[in-house]
Amino acid sequence: MAKKTKQIAIYGKGGIGKSTTTSNISAALAEAGYKVMQFGCDPKADSTNTLRGGDYIPTVLDLLHANSSVDAHDAIFKGFGGIYCVEAGGPQPGVGCAGRGIISAVQLLKQQDIFEELDLDFVIFDVLGDVVCGGFAVPVREGIAEHVFTISSSDFMAIYAANNLFRGIQTYSNKGGALLGGVIANSINTDFHHExxxxxxGRTATQVVEYVPRSVTVTQAELSGRTTIEAAPKSEQASIYRRLATRIAEHTQSKVPTPLGQQELREWSASWADRLIEAENQRERAIQVA
Structure with a gap:
């Protein structure tokens, strides 16, 4: 009997560090001996760059546009640690649906039984999470991914995008959709970020899987076209990514979150703004007294 491939979707708003984190998770899993495929679902097609020395690869949509029929193997490229890299791709700006590449890529690989043929342990979908609709919702809506994780900082727009994802998961949960594994807290460097x-x-009935600090080590690695796992394997940041990868690998129980309503989210955000202003005022008064 073939082993069961664990399929995971990682969502997050653009610029939150989603592909950086996903690629380091993939690299850590490959380093640990697992067979991994990273499946980039962003129209920019840059999810797997740091797994391949900064190189871009042809996308599934590129191949489908150029050929009447496509062998799925032509869309799969090897990266660091033997990771299989796939980029779904997207349409030309202003033309077509950005989610179409995800739909086409998933269909192509599934029709040709690629996951089974490669005997994969993990398929990790790296999905743009600003808008959870159309093709971007496929890993959740179709239950392709077993577990969904979202990357968020403490910034309002990142949390807003995470809350929108929670709403999508809640909507599809009664129709066989994927469930939420938790939040990967990124760029967490101060106590108030944590809080x-x-x-x-706590308010949305989920959990933090790992706190990942902002680090210049990550920037240095990316500028060289590599993950932190590859470029700085002995760094503290690499250790954090390995711990995160282990937690995701061992994760088994996901659930339906309870997203905040739009007005509730705005009121919650405003209350935190007031708290931070008061904390800053207290700090300034303490300085004046001293």
């Missing part, structure tokens, strides 16, 4: 994220996950 905001902890409060949000």
């Amino acid at each position: 905001i994220i902890d409060d949000f996950v």
Whole structure:
């Protein structure tokens, strides 16, 4: 009997560090001996760059546009640690649906039984999470991914995008959709970053999987076209990514979150703004007294 491939979707708003985090998770899993495929679902087709020395690869949509029939193997490229890299791609700007590449790519690989043929342990879908609709919702809506994780900082727009994802998961949960594994808290460098994220996950009945600090080590690695796992394997940041990868690998129980309503989210955000202003005022008064 063939082993069961664990399929995971990682969502997050653009610029939140989603592809950076996903690629380091993939690299850590490959380093641990697992067979991994990273499936980029962003129209920019840059999810797998740091797994391949900064190189771009042809996308599934590129191949489908150029050929009447496509062998799925032509869309799969090897990266660091033997990771299989696939980019769904997207349409030309202003033309077509950005989610179409995801739909086409998933269909192509499934029709040709690629996951089974490669005997994969993990398929990790790296999905743009600003808008959870159309093709971007496929890993959740169709239950392709077993577990969904979202990457969020303590910034309002990142939390807003995470809350929207929670609403999508809740909508599809009664129709066989994927469930939420938790939040990967990114760029967490201060106590109030921790407190905001902890409060949000508490109110939405989910959990933080790992706190990932902002680090110049990550920037240095990316500028060289590599993951932190490859470029700085002995760094503290690499250790954090390995711990995160282990937690995702061992994760088994996902659930339906309880997203905040739009007005509730705005009121929650405003209350945190007031708290931070008061904290800053207290700090300034303490300085004046001293």
